[in-house]
Amino acid sequence: MPKVIEVDNLSFNHGNEPVFRKIGFSVSQGDFVAIIGSNGTGKSTLLRLxxxxxxxxxxNxxxxxxxxxQFRNWPKIGYLPQAGFQSGAGFPATAEEIVKANLFSQIGLLRFPKKEHREKTQRALELVDMAAYSKRLIGELSGGQQQRVMLARVLVNDPVLLLLDEPTxxxxxQTVRSLYELLSQLNRKTxxxxxxxxxxxxxxxxxxxxxxxxxxxxxxELEKSQVDEELLHRHKHPANDDQRRQEGDKGYGSDSGI
Ligand SMILES: Nc1ncnc2c1ncn2[C@@H]1O[C@H](COP(=O)(O)OP(=O)(O)OP(=O)(O)O)[C@@H](O)[C@H]1O
Structure with a gap:
């Protein structure tokens, strides 16, 4: 499979603080890769690089x-940052408008969207199973639904590579599971x-x-079999942990099959 990302001998510092040293990896077309690590080890920094x-x-x-x-084809890369949508419930845009707004480079600023742009928007919302909510104000949707809309906003530009920063x-x-299922489906089907x-x-x-x-x-690179209980505990995120405690989700890692 062709390589989509190749990283070789990469080092990076924030000011005088070294983040990582001489790291290397590649990602091939069709891969679905998780980047894990403790807090502050440089995962978001790597995405920004x-x-x-x-x-x-x-x-390199x-x-x-x-x-x-030399790379200029940035529309090939979709990026979903941490906490994709953060405005309040009164934010005056529908799910459809949020997605369509990301087509601005195709539509042109101050121009009206054409039928093809409306259809693309609809298809992106269908991909994330949110077509039925297209006319709803984004702030009125649940956190998981908002996240799907933000994903549709990225997918509407037909990226070949999708980078996500802690989408869960x-x-x-339940929302975590359905998001992973959705991503896995997109990876396998498209x-x-x-x-x-x-x-x-x-x-x-x-x-x-x-x-x-x-x-x-x-x-x-870890084999899935290396992702043992100890590692799970070392890498689990305090925010996720609190959330699950609140929900009484005792099954942390129990459906991991490892
Ligand atoms: N703009 C910045 N200026 C200076 N230091 C920074 C900056 N951004 C991040 N850092 C530092 O660089 C290191 C890596 O940060 P980064 O956010 O990439 O880690 P992370 O693995 O994504 O963390 P987390 O899992 O907590 O989100 C941390 O020590 C962080 O404090």
């Missing part, structure tokens, strides 16, 4: 077989390559094809 928002101190990044410095933080266990930062190692391991672990400045 892949998005060209930060420049490596040392090392290639995207779709092109050096990142702060949502209930061939979308997915790289997802997550603290939810136990559940994610059921769905992803590969697990990369950032720890103490190094990056290692």
């Amino acid at each position: 892949l998005l060209g928002e930060l420049a490596p101190a040392v090392g 990044i290639r995207l779709f077989d092109q050096d990142i410095h 933080t702060g949502v209930d266990a 061939g979308l390559t997915i790289v997802m930062v997550t603290h939810d190692t136990g559940r994610a391991a059921n769905y992803v094809s590969r697990i990369l672990c950032l720890e103490e400045g190094s990056l290692v």
